[in-house]
Amino acid sequence: MTNVKRNGLVDALRGWSLFGILLANLLIFQYGIFGKEEISFFNLSSVDYGGYVTLKVLVENSFMPIFTFLFGYSLILMRDRLRQRERRVKWHLFRRFLVLIGLGVLHSTFLWEGDILFLYGMMGMLLLFFVNRKRKTILVWCVILFSIVTFVSYLGGGEEVPLMSEAKMTAYMNDMVNIYSSGNYQEIKNHRLNVDPMELSVGEEIAMVFFVPFLLLPMMLLGMYAGHVRWLDSSKMKRFWYVSVLFIPLGLLLKVSFYLSKEISGVPDMSLIGGSVLAIGYIGLFGYIYSRSQGSEWMRGFESLGKLSLSNYILQTIICTTIFYGYGIGLFGKMGVVFSILFGIILFIFQVIGSTFYLKRFNQGPLEKVMRLFVYLENPFRRNQKRPMNDEIKVS
Template sequence: MKQRIRTIDGLRGFSLLGILIANMLIFQYGIFGKDSPEHFQLASLDTVAYVWTKIFVESSFLPIFMFLFGYSLIKFQEKLERNQLKGKRHLVRRFLLFFVFGLVHSIFVWEGDILLAYSLIGFVMLLFMNRKKKTLLVWAIILFVLTSLMGFGEVVQTEKDIQLMESYIQEETDAYSSENYADALAFRKSGELPFDLPEFFYVLMLIFTPLLIAPLVLLGMYAAKSNWFSNPKQERKWYIRGAFGFGLTGLLLKSSHYIINDPSWTEGAYSIGAIFLALGYIFGFSILYTKETGKILSSFEQVGRLSLTNYLMQSIICTAIFYGYGLGLFGKLGVSLGILLAIVIFVVQILFSQFYLKFFRIGPFEKVMRIGTHMSWKGQVKQENGESVA
């Protein structure tokens, strides 16, 4: 059991590194600007780094986080059931806290927040918590196929669409380059998007967003019920097969986006490849736990144990570096140096996590989550007789 938990914590830390590298594009160029590098006139080295990030990193580390979210839901419920408590009550409070954290984070710090998505998908997953593992796997496959099919087909951009996007990117650049924090805040609160679409379409987007990330969450729940990662040495052959099978397929599909000039096919292939590569990374990283673990893996685990705190700190640090009210490097540093900066920040987070965990068991934001989830100032599970369980 201890080894399995170490693997999950290590994967959390590993995914945080990938998420930070991918998010560097958003911190530097904005959510939509990151897909329009021509607007920022990248140097040759930055163009290479940009394509590398798109193929090897972007869209393939957040799914790992979603997988781990589903895995943790089942393990959390099992812990509550061992203490003869009803899981849904605690989970609802947990998802509400994710919603509050995500709302504050997305409005006052950075719009690239994922905690709101955690909250939304969490409430949907309440429908699946007590289902058999086979049912979870079937639904994961069905939703994966359905959402993947949505990615195929060419989207024709009109001249008006192009102008709207260019105008939006310029407004975003101006807002985040401004030395006045109020300008960045006003831009985020405006809710403006570069699309000329009817209002009901945005409501549909909000409804369908949980379905897009549901497959990985369901797969994580299936993995938890199947006790994946509990016996790494015995599971080694499956890790190797998964790493090579999913990993290579994912890289080929994501690379096709830059090799084949057919948007009607490559967009969908990229989305599928991103998920496959995420699974390849999960199995590939798990191979490391089939041997004696060392300091490097321990470092990833320590960052993973403070995953919520480290995730939020990444946003605070990077917005302070790139936005105008901080160092003002928005759109100026470059992709290649951005990758190096991400690695430096992650190393600092390793050192911080190692130091912090010498004195405390859980991070400050994790502590708030526990207090709110269990309705206990100690942040511990309360049994029906009122006794607390660590």
């Protein structure tokens, strides 16, 4: 049996993407999942509004697709390792996705509305239909779904749709700011779970749920195809550079089209597909930097953070809700975008350092141990047992 060496670039890229996800999520932590789209309510300064637009263009919806890509990539790596150990592939993956769904339900119910674990777990169940397919089949489906998303984006898929009347939105925003900034834990939880500002018909809700897989599946399938051909080989420096040079400018242009479409008649809003295109460019750029500086302290730090991505993701929620919500410091809507970016950078640095020191003492993070327990049905706290393929026991 041949053991496959762990891919440090996959871990480092996962850690780096967690930084971008943190910066994007700070808009939700500070302004709410609906409030971040109604940012004019908060009367931002010109500097903060500039920071807001910067996050919307450079970060939001461009780092989550990296995680989505890695979810598919890791799925193929994990499948190969399960086959090497002669284990039941789909059954182990099913349990893994079931754990993600369970953690997602707990996360969104008791901590925060911006959870992604539940959605990833559900999408993982769908990917079980592709896990044993040939790479050409996966690529064909990837191209088809990307084409559909591009077509919808061209027709106005990124267009803003009013959730409610202006008067109702103002009332909702006032209520949300008051509760989130000064309410106790139970009040905030009740508001999060019971107050929904979206005025959608049953048909519109069904259509929205149906369309979600079309947004996520293309990057997941691209990741699965990349896992088949081992795209994330850190020795492929030139390929990474070419990808970054091509896709970053294109992705930025597509994302900026959201603002250009409001100013220039006839300019289509292609921001819906722009996030994924920019994410591919970011993957290429980070892969190029990693291949040039592999073994550096910071790259090892990114790797450590990536190995503990599930625990670090939940830790970000705990820290940020404590900072912004009323049962903690209560800075909801008060910190400002620029200072929240600085806060995110500091928090990320502490997570990199903390993850590095943690892995010098322990093999896995606490939630990674929980995942191992349920996926492999083995006691993760026994010292003298064969370690499973913990490369892939993560959010993605």
